Amino acid sequence: MTPFLQPEAEWRAHLAEGRFMLQRSRATGGHVFYPRIAEPGTGAQDLEWVEASGDGTIHAVTVVRKKDPADSYNVVLVELAEGPRLMSRVDGIAADEVRIGMAVSARIVEEDGKPLLVFVPA
Amino acid sequence: MRQGGFTRGSSAIVGAATFGIGKCPGVSAVDMAAQAALLALADADIGLGEVDALYTSAPYEALGGMELAEYLGIAPKVTDCNRTGGSAFEVYAQQAAIALEAGLIDCALIAYGSNPASNPPPGVGMTRQSPWEAPYRPLAPLSSYALAASRHMHLYGTTRAQLAEVAVAARKWAQLNPEAAVRDPLTIEDVLGARMVSDPLGARDCCLFNDGAAAVVMVRSDRARDCAKAPVHILGAAHAVTHREISSMPDLTVTGAAISGPAAFAQAGVTPDQIDLAMLYDAFTITPILFLEDLGFCPKGEGGRFVSDGRIAPGGSLAVNTNGGGLSCVHPGMYGLFLLVEATRQLRGEAGERQISGARLAVAHGNGGVLSSEATVILGRDW
Numbered sequence: 001m002t003p004f005l006q007p008e009a010e011w012r013a014h015l016a017e018g019r020f021m022l023q024r025s026r027a028t029g030g031h032v033f034y035p036r037i038a039e040p041g042t043g044a045q046d047l048e049w050v051e052a053s054g055d056g057t058i059h060a061v062t063v064v065r066k067k068d069p070a071d072s073y074n075v076v077l078v079e080l081a082e083g084p085r086l087m088s089r090v091d092g093i094a095a096d097e098v099r100i101g102m103a104v105s106a107r108i109v110e111e112d113g114k115p116l117l118v119f120v121p122a
Numbered sequence: 123m124r125q126g127g128f129t130r131g132s133s134a135i136v137g138a139a140t141f142g143i144g145k146c147p148g149v150s151a152v153d154m155a156a157q158a159a160l161l162a163l164a165d166a167d168i169g170l171g172e173v174d175a176l177y178t179s180a181p182y183e184a185l186g187g188m189e190l191a192e193y194l195g196i197a198p199k200v201t202d203c204n205r206t207g208g209s210a211f212e213v214y215a216q217q218a219a220i221a222l223e224a225g226l227i228d229c230a231l232i233a234y235g236s237n238p239a240s241n242p243p244p245g246v247g248m249t250r251q252s253p254w255e256a257p258y259r260p261l262a263p264l265s266s267y268a269l270a271a272s273r274h275m276h277l278y279g280t281t282r283a284q285l286a287e288v289a290v291a292a293r294k295w296a297q298l299n300p301e302a303a304v305r306d307p308l309t310i311e312d313v314l315g316a317r318m319v320s321d322p323l324g325a326r327d328c329c330l331f332n333d334g335a336a337a338v339v340m341v342r343s344d345r346a347r348d349c350a351k352a353p354v355h356i357l358g359a360a361h362a363v364t365h366r367e368i369s370s371m372p373d374l375t376v377t378g379a380a381i382s383g384p385a386a387f388a389q390a391g392v393t394p395d396q397i398d399l400a401m402l403y404d405a406f407t408i409t410p411i412l413f414l415e416d417l418g419f420c421p422k423g424e425g426g427r428f429v430s431d432g433r434i435a436p437g438g439s440l441a442v443n444t445n446g447g448g449l450s451c452v453h454p455g456m457y458g459l460f461l462l463v464e465a466t467r468q469l470r471g472e473a474g475e476r477q478i479s480g481a482r483l484a485v486a487h488g489n490g491g492v493l494s495s496e497a498t499v500i501l502g503r504d505w
Contacts (some may be wrong), residue, residue, distance in 0.1 A: 008253065034254045059273065059374070060269040060270070060272045060273040060276075060374055061269070061272050061321075062260070062265050062268035062269050062272055062320045062321050062322075062323075063318075063320070063321040064259065064260070064261055064265060064319075064320050065317070065318045065319055065320065065321070073259065075258050075259070075260045075265050075269070075320075076269075077269055077368070077369055077374070085369055085370070086254065086369050087254060087255045087258050087260065087367075087368070087369040088258060089258050100272065100273070100276040101276075111257070116257055
């Protein structure tokens with residue numbers, strides 16, 4: 001019997017090795033994020049790991065404001081070139097200057113001793 | 123087959139009450155829910171012994187349905203404590219209408235109490251943060267609504283001043299409601315000048331976080347005729363869930379109200395232009411704008427313009443959130459039941475200074491999660 005897919009654990013293992021992976025259904029070709037045991041909507045379980053292009057577009061943005069403006073930070077929704085949307089952050093730009101429609105690229109950084117997926121302006 | 127699972131008008135709200143709005147210290151959440159329940163039963167002139175269905179959503183107790191049944195000393199045939207957040211109570215009205223008509227139950231009690239302002243909740247809540255969102259430190263749930271608002275502004279040119287109109291209208295209604303918790307004057311400039319929290323939402327774009335309890339009692343319409351007050355009939359109801367977290371919302375500017383609204387209106391056989399009162403869950407100023415669009419009061423993208431120039435304030439073209447809403451009256455964590463109570467009071471003609479003259483039809487629209495769960499109820503007098 002094929003070992004049961006461990007969606008989050010496998011995704012994090014890939015990320016720790018420097019790869020941002022998505023799942024893709026062999027039958028439908030649809031990409032899936034966040035990782036799960038079946039494609040949402042179809043229930044297809046023929047999912048394989050494929051490397052993400054890392055290309056995306058800012059779909060929505062907010063800036064969480066702190067007392068000291070230097071501590072304020074952005075939170076974004078990125079629409080990936082492959083289709084799925086995810087929450088992330090844009091580094092390498094002032095929190096205030098992130099705009100909807102901006103092209104961004106994925107980066108893996110280390111934060112609190114763990115790998116974290118972020119984006120930078122493309 | 124019955125459209126929507128029950129016959130239009132087959133059941134009615136016959137009792138409604140609120141309790142402890144604002145500050146209610148020294149008691150527990152279940153004390154408050156029980157007090158509101160007894161007030162609503164008295165309002166209906168129905169004894170506790172008649173209640174055979176209990177619907178609640180306890181703020182900090184996952185098994186709150188059983189807790190409230192035990193507290194009241196009743197053994198209901200139907201007990202629910204569902205997990206659709208603030209929309210739970212509109213879902214209960216639908217479920218009760220179905221169970222009443224089916225003959226499964228004869229008297230439904232929907233009750234809720236919560237006092238987070240007086241009795242701050244424990245650090246660990248009943249929901250976990252998504253591992254896919256938490257590392258980016260969004261403010262929960264505020265940043266999720268802010269992201270939806272940012273998209274609406276980008277696509278449709280909605281402005282912060284238009285969002286502010288929602289807060290100002292709510293405050294003007296609150297000033298006519300002695301029960302509302304916050305009644306001091308509020309201007310567009312005050313809202314725009316308030317501390318920014320999560321762009322584009324500032325401190326005055328956010329609902330209150332105060333104490334409050336509410337309850338309603340529902341029976342079949344034949345029984346309703348013998349109750350103390352004029353029945354408010356359930357004409358239509360529908361529910362839609364589209365996601366849990368904002369990153370999975372199918373379209374950030376279209377909520378599940380675009381599904382539940384048309385279904386509830388079709389069942390009721392009425393259209394938005396016939397509605398006298400719209401009670402629209404206002405967790406943040408963006409939410410009534412989205413619901414006005416999705417329920418069909420205006421086209422998609424026009425919500426900001428629809429609320430401008432005081433159009434949803436007292437004296438405007440559509441009465442929205444006449445109790446002052448979650449923004450200025452009460453929001454103890456899950457606000458949905460207060461929508462049904464205010465709709466009932468308006469349709470009975472009990473709303474005092476804020477009464478909409480001749481009100482016959484109302485919509486109560488509940489929202490839960492982060493625009494995740496949407497439930498619409500159409501209510502009518504003399505249907």
